[in-house]
Amino acid sequence: MPRSTPGRRPATLASLAAELGVSRTTVSNAYNRPDQLSPELRKRVLDTARVLGYPGPDPVARSLRTRKAGAVGLLLTENLSYAFRDPGAIEFLEGLALACEDAGQGLHLVPASPEREDVASVHRAGVDGFVVYSVPEDDPHLAAVLERPLPTVIADQPRAASVDHVGIDDHAAMQRLARHVIELGHKHVGVLCMRLGRDRNDGFVSLPRQHSARYHVQRARLAGLRDAFEAAGVDWNTVPVVERFDHSLADGARAAGQLLDRDPQVTAILCTSDLLALGALDEAGRRGLRVPQDLTVTGFDGIAEALRTELTTVRQPVLDKGRTAGELLLSTKDPGRPRSVTLDTELITGKTSAGPRGYEEPWFGP
């Protein structure tokens, strides 16, 4: 099979038409609208195409003419490769891929290294629209996306008034989780959270930094905690919050260590993600702290590993989020006011939360 006719320039629709003595339109129709020409001629066109090594209409030229690329762009906050290491991102991708598949659309992952702020990749992407997943408010790639005259859907963060959005009520969900911990009797707690800005700050978080966080999701979750604990009479200023730039088990463990070193008397560690919480569990184990007897640990997200571990956490429908983002994007019919979808969450009380020592419910043993 000739992958390309040697010696000659590659065949085009025009050259094929010339060879056949028909118009370009006819060749085009042979591929795109079989009913517009006689079966015999169509066969002749297709046969000759094979002989000449013409691979069918060029996708890029077609895209230019039809103004359709047949693909959805996806912008992620992190290195592309990182996305494949984060359980949440993977599930989101799965949902989005589902939606794209149903619509026969490709999924174009845009390389957006946070290091070299190379926005060109966004400008160069031949796509019909963008899904933006969880990026900081001041991400230059996001700005580049919004500059392009294409439909866009933002998942999770940031929340922009003029752009379609899908997410959850982070504040309410976290508040509810906090109330659960409060009801168990905890007064002295610590918090582990994900990055609050594009700058690395692996350590304790000041109040101003909490408020000025560039990641609305983290900001809302912290605010949910704050509101719940303040309502319960706990001074939020006294609650230690440890931030981690990278999102991994190991970082969760290290952050928990940092917290426990400085504040050994905390009876509960609330984490803004399951991965951090699972890391905290590891660290607790290393320190001989029993969970939940000695220490309560909670997460957020409801990733598979967390559910298996029976972590107390908030489950959010990440796959649905991805699919909804895709459906929203693909159903965009020109202007219309921006839409916003808020998905439901569910508090999961697992086996990593209990009352602090001295607060157990009475036990009527033998």
Add this chain to the structure above:
Amino acid sequence: MPRSTPGRRPATLASLAAELGVSRTTVSNAYNRPDQLSPELRKRVLDTARVLGYPGPDPVARSLRTRKAGAVGLLLTENLSYAFRDPGAIEFLEGLALACEDAGQGLHLVPASPEREDVASVHRAGVDGFVVYSVPEDDPHLAAVLERPLPTVIADQPRAASVDHVGIDDHAAMQRLARHVIELGHKHVGVLCMRLGRDRNDGFVSLPRQHSARYHVQRARLAGLRDAFEAAGVDWNTVPVVERFDHSLADGARAAGQLLDRDPQVTAILCTSDLLALGALDEAGRRGLRVPQDLTVTGFDGIAEALRTELTTVRQPVLDKGRTAGELLLSTKDPGRPRSVTLDTELITGKTSAGPRGYEEPWFGP
């Protein structure tokens, strides 16, 4: 910020040039070759662009002219969404994404549902090349990819003489694992394998089906087992092989159940993937079989979960495979003979393999 100038047609490079009274070349240069025009003019161009809502050169038109799409196409054997549920596929994707990122290339996932054999998605993808990951020899999407005059790299399967390839020596690796099991003393074994064709066959596999398998990887792994066991005097005809179309833990468990129901006296189950093996472990547990005392179970791949479980398996560098595929593709300089990279594997003897009862090495206990 005007996302689009209302009322008027969207601005183009030409309309911008007309507005400014300069040539299109100059506007193009303002974006692509800043050194080709005076800073003042360039600023004027960019400012006017902002005012007119011109979002910069259209990526598709640029691609048409430059013959570069800035993206790598990826064809997977399965539903796109499925890829995000298979640990191996995810790690491959991660490696590939790494390579793409380094080169500033996008990663275009091609929707290729196995159901509707819609090859159009392949024809429509505006990409500079394709990576094909583990598809059957007779996949129509693969055929469509090969018809396009683009560089292509196949990872794992199939092996095509004229196309770049990256993979491992499945036969040798599996043979080595089999020898390990043979050395432990096992004579009566069973096998769990992944799908051997595009048709579903959840059950025992006939010899002809083994030979005619459309997935070269599975074929090679089975052949590796066969060769090792025949060399050890085991008649391969008597070794039960159970196939599963879907690749999941649950399917591994069901397959193991099927095997143990028919052949309760097997002392070892060799699986052609870790996921199947982990499922088999589950099933063994359900049946009260202790591993490895009552039953030896082995896997293949070396996914994280398997290493954590200390499964006896073969580790293959899946991330490297993805990265190598990307690098191979992106370094393709026109013809040259097809390249082939074979990556190393490593036998990992975990805690799920031991001698069958009666074959333990002598134990000098108290």
Add this chain to the structure above:
DNA sequence: AACGGCTTCTGAACCGTTACGGTCTGCTGC
């Protein structure tokens, strides 16, 4: 005064296709 060299900008060709609005041919029906 002619010349060469530099910077800055331009004109026109070209990338490969599809949309749109025809024309042409031959057949039906009266």
Add this chain to the structure above:
DNA sequence: GCAGCAGACCGTAACGGTTCAGAAGCCGTT
């Protein structure tokens, strides 16, 4: 014998850029 009408095919004009070989203007040299 001719209007009317499908069906089959075609010509032209985009689609929105990039690129290359100059042209124009300016400056310093010989």
